[in-house]
Amino acid sequence: MSVTLTFWQLITLLLAFFAAVFAGARLLLSQIDRRLDDRFLSLQEAAKAGDAIIHETLRQHINEESKNSGQLIELERQLLRWEARLPIDYVRREDFIRNQTTIEAKLDGLALKLDNSQTKGVEHA
Template sequence: MTVTVEFWYLVGLLLGFLGVVFTFGKLLLGEIEKRLDQRFQTIDAANKAAELRLDQRFQAIDEANKDASKHWDTRFAELMDQNRREADGWQRIEKDFLRFQAELPLQYVRREDYVRNQTVIEAKLDSLALKIENVQLKGQQQ
């Protein structure tokens, strides 16, 4: 049994088969492209939703940063004010101490100086008492 096929008939069958394969390939690629488009659309939608969430988070973070910045600015201002008041207090104490040091020699006498002055005064009183006693004795003898 021999099968005889003419050349043009074989070419027609081959072209028909290639046409069917091409058509099925085109349909298959069209479906793949549709599915890819759907995937990309869902990915884009998910990305937009994620971007929206990130924007909201960034806005919340920015608000928190602004609040924290305000808090720290007020806290640092309070600390600087407290530091300034403390420095003023220390300056006042230092001035008072310097004034005290300047007035100290005028109002107080050192112990050695006091003892010396007291000794001098007592010696003068003793000599005065001796003179008075001598005068009294001379007055009694006359």
């Protein structure tokens, strides 16, 4: 069995074949393009959702930081009040020892004067 084709029939067949291939390729590329658009759209929506979550998290951190800074300022004020009260409420060991030594030296001097006056009184009597 032999098939004979004229030149114009061959060209028509080739054009039909290439048109079918072109239509298939175009259909395939349009589907790929639609898929890519859908994917980019979903990625863009996910990025927007991620940005919203990040902004909310940052807002929460800023609010917490402002609360913490207020607490830190209050703690600093309490520390300054405590430092101001500290010399009134607390006596250092060295200060206590110095004051005690001074008092004991004065008592010793007073005792010596009493002894001297008693010995003078005994000598005069």
